[in-house]
Amino acid sequence: MPRQRYSNMNELAAFGFLANALDNRAGGDGDMGALFPRSDAEDMSKGARFIPGEVTLARRAGKKITFVTECGPNCWYWxxxxxxxxxxxxSLTYHQIGRANGRKEVKGKYSTSFEGGAGPCPHCGNPNTNGGTIKL
Ligand SMILES: [Zn+2]
Incomplete structure (x- = not known):
């Protein structure tokens, strides 16, 4: 199956750009004070379906945050x-990684997860495939 990182994301990104364009509180960079920062819409155009609240808040406050997409979903980060x-x-990528690593699936109330997590990214070995914030 071909990877479709960008296919069904465009509507979401288009909505974001529109919401940003209509927002007259947005500063000159499109982020500062914006209800929907332009950088959030740009990340969605790169495939993000969800922007962490702390990213949006920091952008509204005028901070620069980079969405790093060198590898792929569950591996990219802000x-x-x-x-x-x-x-x-x-979730889709999480399950692909877990199966690729041969992890034991655990049925939860709403979804399945893997015992001990999905395991490292098969492309680059990044162990942070369960999401979350990593302090370096
Ligand atoms: Zn990776």
Whole structure:
């Protein structure tokens, strides 16, 4: 199955750009004071389906946050102003990684997860595939 990182994300990104364009509180960079920061919409155009609240809040406050997408979902992250990395969690990719690593699936109330997590990213070995914030 071909990877479709960008296919169904465009509507979300388009909505974000529109919401940002209509927001007359947004500063010159499109982020400061914006209900929907332009950088959030740009991240969505790169495939993010979810922007962590702390990322949006920091952008509204005028801080620069980079969405680093060198590898792929569950491996890409936001570089926060304090140097920490906020990892993205995508359920589809999480399950692909868990199965690729041969992890035991655990049925939960709402979804399945893996005993001990999905394991490292098969592409680069990054162990932070369960999402979360990593302090370096
Ligand atoms: Zn990776």
């Amino acid at each position: 570089q926060m102003p304090d140097g920490s990395r906020r990892y993205h969690w995508d």
